[in-house]
Amino acid sequence: MNADLLIKNCSLLTPDFEVCHGQNIVIRDQKVIAIEKNNEAQICVAKEILDGKGKLVMPGLIDAHTHTNQQLLRGRISDEYPMIWTRIMVPFESNLREEDVAISAELSCLEMLKAGVTGFIDAGGSYMHKVAEAVETSGLRGVLTCSTMDTGAAIPESMKTTIEHNIERNKNLFDTYHGQADGRINVWYSLRSLITCTPELIQKVYETASAAGTGMQTHMNEYTNEISYCLENFQMRPYEYLESLGVLDKNFLGAHSILLSENEMDLIQKYDSKVAHSPISNAGKGVTKTPGLMQKGVSIGLGTDGSAHSGLSLFDQMKVFKSLMRAFWGVPIFDPVVMPSKSILEMATLGGAKAMLQDEQLGTLEVGKKADMILINIDQPHIAPTHQLTNTLIESANSNDVADVIVNGRILMKNREVLTLDEERIKYESKKAMDDLIIRAKI
Numbered sequence: 001m002n003a004d005l006l007i008k009n010c011s012l013l014t015p016d017f018e019v020c021h022g023q024n025i026v027i028r029d030q031k032v033i034a035i036e037k038n039n040e041a042q043i044c045v046a047k048e049i050l051d052g053k054g055k056l057v058m059p060g061l062i063d064a065h066t067h068t069n070q071q072l073l074r075g076r077i078s079d080e081y082p083m084i085w086t087r088i089m090v091p092f093e094s095n096l097r098e099e100d101v102a103i104s105a106e107l108s109c110l111e112m113l114k115a116g117v118t119g120f121i122d123a124g125g126s127y128m129h130k131v132a133e134a135v136e137t138s139g140l141r142g143v144l145t146c147s148t149m150d151t152g153a154a155i156p157e158s159m160k161t162t163i164e165h166n167i168e169r170n171k172n173l174f175d176t177y178h179g180q181a182d183g184r185i186n187v188w189y190s191l192r193s194l195i196t197c198t199p200e201l202i203q204k205v206y207e208t209a210s211a212a213g214t215g216m217q218t219h220m221n222e223y224t225n226e227i228s229y230c231l232e233n234f235q236m237r238p239y240e241y242l243e244s245l246g247v248l249d250k251n252f253l254g255a256h257s258i259l260l261s262e263n264e265m266d267l268i269q270k271y272d273s274k275v276a277h278s279p280i281s282n283a284g285k286g287v288t289k290t291p292g293l294m295q296k297g298v299s300i301g302l303g304t305d306g307s308a309h310s311g312l313s314l315f316d317q318m319k320v321f322k323s324l325m326r327a328f329w330g331v332p333i334f335d336p337v338v339m340p341s342k343s344i345l346e347m348a349t350l351g352g353a354k355a356m357l358q359d360e361q362l363g364t365l366e367v368g369k370k371a372d373m374i375l376i377n378i379d380q381p382h383i384a385p386t387h388q389l390t391n392t393l394i395e396s397a398n399s400n401d402v403a404d405v406i407v408n409g410r411i412l413m414k415n416r417e418v419l420t421l422d423e424e425r426i427k428y429e430s431k432k433a434m435d436d437l438i439i440r441a442k443i
């Protein structure tokens with residue numbers, strides 16, 4: 001058997017989220033072509049071999065909701081009094097230049113790679129072609145989109161654009177980049193939030209995305225003022241409002257989806273829409289009704305909400321999420337297994353793949369699927385020995401334990417050295433861009 005890459009004698013996380021030891025993984029033409037027991041493996045001639053001893057190979061983590069545009073806002077918005085939007089976000093975003101977005105995207109990709117993230121969904125922003133370039137160079141997989149706003153009292157006129165311009169901008173991004181970089185870049189359509197988009201824009205965005213056969217996303221049920229806006233203006237809650245506009249379907253991703261009514265949960269289930277929670281960011285606004293959504297079979301991914309709201313570590317998100325779920329939903333009814341580790345691992349991998357609308361290709365380690373995976377160094381005192389590695393992954397593992405990252409069968413990080421990006425240059429230029437931006441935006 002000929003292969004591009006052979007990972008020898010590793011432990012691996014199966015599609016059932018069980019751990020299996022002494023395995024070989026064979027990769028060719030961007031895909032997993034065989035998974036075999038090391039001592040029964042066929043003879044394989046590989047161009048490159050990774051020693052998997054002491055490593056757990058698992059599907060790459062997928063950040064189902066992030067903002068590469070906000071990477072240079074890291075550390076700026078925690079512990080701030082309201083209104084963060086008008087005092088910080090608006091000046092920050094309206095002062096972003098093309099070169100800021102470029103370095104911001106590179107720094108995001110660098111941080112994601114070092115955190116074991118192999119794919120992400122960007123909620124959208126400006127100069128998204130620069131984000132596409134960073135995805136292309138870094139070797140990551142990304143879903144990109146432009147941000148759309150055409151109304152709203154809290155939005156300065158300079159940040160609003162017409163429906164036509166909103167659509168045209170996103171369509172240009174779609175026409176140029178969808179399916180590019182060996183299929184690693186997908187372009188979707190998005191709404192910034194329901195408050196900032198007129199019903200006409202929402203419908204037009206849906207029609208355009210639908211005609212292109214691609215996804216659509218927005219921030220949903222995140223803030224009380226958004227619920228209030230929908231109730232006041234349309235006498236409906238956010239998901240009910242979207243249903244009335246005819247824009248809910250299986251290609252719709254509602255980021256956050258915190259403040260949900262029973263009927264809204266039923267609507268998500270009915271239309272097979274996807275949800276992405278961002279536990280650390282969400283914790284300041286409410287606790288997601290994840291156990292209820294899981295009972296309805298809704299597919300749920302985990303996202304970081306970008307560097308301004310938390311780091312880009314999904315290991316951190318998983319830990320916080322487990323504690324939040326147990327404290328909020330488990331404790332009152334004494335249910336210690338309200339959110340099992342395996343379910344959380346599933347959300348951060350397969351759930352993310354479903355959110356990306358690519359679960360046939362991504363999200364689990366299986367023959368025939370794309371070779372997107374990470375190798376975790378499990379031979380460390382905070383991880384080994386353990387009775388149950390899946391529990392320890394949630395409780396003790398962190399981003400620094402990710403040794404190697406592979407996307408599309410290509411090694412992007414080896415022994416924690418990122419091979420596709422110049423870490424020193426990116427850190428230097430990011431600092432410079434951040435310093436300049438603070439002065440320009442007066443934040």
Ligand SMILES: [Zn+2]
Nearest residue numbers: 123219255305
């Ligand atoms: Zn967000």
